[in-house]
Amino acid sequence: MSIKNGLPEQMKLAATLSAELNPSAPVIMAGDPAGRIALASELGYDAIELHWANPAQIPLAEIGSECRKNGLEISAFATGRAYVQEGLSLIHEDDENRAAAVKRLKDFVDAAAPYQATVIIGCIRGNLSTEDDGRRSLERLASSTLTVAEYAREKNVGIVFEAINRFENNYLNTAQETAAFIRENDLPNTRILLDTFHMNIEDADLSKAILDCGDLLGYIHIADSNRRFAGAGHIDLKEIFNSLKAVDYKGFISAECLPLPDSETALSGWIQGVKNAFR
Numbered sequence: 352m353s354i355k356n357g358l359p360e361q362m363k364l365a366a367t368l369s370a371e372l373n374p375s376a377p378v379i380m381a382g383d384p385a386g387r388i389a390l391a392s393e394l395g396y397d398a399i400e401l402h403w404a405n406p407a408q409i410p411l412a413e414i415g416s417e418c419r420k421n422g423l424e425i426s427a428f429a430t431g432r433a434y435v436q437e438g439l440s441l442i443h444e445d446d447e448n449r450a451a452a453v454k455r456l457k458d459f460v461d462a463a464a465p466y467q468a469t470v471i472i473g474c475i476r477g478n479l480s481t482e483d484d485g486r487r488s489l490e491r492l493a494s495s496t497l498t499v500a501e502y503a504r505e506k507n508v509g510i511v512f513e514a515i516n517r518f519e520n521n522y523l524n525t526a527q528e529t530a531a532f533i534r535e536n537d538l539p540n541t542r543i544l545l546d547t548f549h550m551n552i553e554d555a556d557l558s559k560a561i562l563d564c565g566d567l568l569g570y571i572h573i574a575d576s577n578r579r580f581a582g583a584g585h586i587d588l589k590e591i592f593n594s595l596k597a598v599d600y601k602g603f604i605s606a607e608c609l610p611l612p613d614s615e616t617a618l619s620g621w622i623q624g625v626k627n628a629f630r
Contacts, residue, residue, distance in 0.1 A: 440477025542569025582624025
């Protein structure tokens with residue numbers, strides 16, 4: 352395995368970017384894209400992950416230009432803000448809402464295609480209104496995700512489906528549950544996204560969860576136990592990265608963590624914490 356900057360070359364590091372910072376939202380950078388992207392490049396990041404509710408609102412031409420100028424990629428488009436801010440949900444009982452959620456994800460796919468970036472399905476899947484609604488909701492989710500995944504496959508865009516803790520989404524919380532949903536529904540062009548913050552809440556054995564996902568693993572979010580930057584909490588990141596190496600993970604590792612105590616400290620602290628875990 353070749354090594355670059357203390358990390359396996361097959362793994363690339365992504366910084367998260369949005370229009371504005373929120374100390375309760377796990378995005379590490381915001382503001383002037385040129386300055387933020389240049390700083391991320393200087394610190395050793397390889398890519399930028401974008402967090403907007405609607406791709407039409409993203410200054411994508413500027414971000415793409417700055418990424419090319421600084422030798423960075425666009426790794427992924429996170430879509431959860433479409434649910435948090437607008438209530439769009441892939442399992443909504445209202446057909447129009449559900450169709451709008453699918454349309455929004457297709458718009459993200461169109462935005463991602465020129466950059467060969469990934470589209471993340473996370474909070475936009477929505478929440479169950481009642482426990483009795485579980486089976487019907489999962490059927491709607493599978494149908495909606497299939498539609499998006501097939502559309503994305505035509506555009507050569509990968510889809511990753513995120514396992515999220517019970518306090519943010521009330522179903523498909525563990526890696527095992529989420530992987531089973533993808534596999535049992537034969538979702539094409541769809542892999543799993545694991546986030547260490549969510550895993551620390553839901554998965555009894557983080558290493559085993561990674562190993563069990565194996566080649567279904569498509570993207571990684573790294574935040575420590577307190578959702579701060581890598582190394583600021585108590586997660587055994589060495590164990591995490593040993594497991595990633597064991598499954599020969601080839602992909603992005605993203606800094607989806609809180610911008611605390613401030614953006615710059617979190618940005619530099621995260622990349623140092625990740626590199627320390629490889630030593």
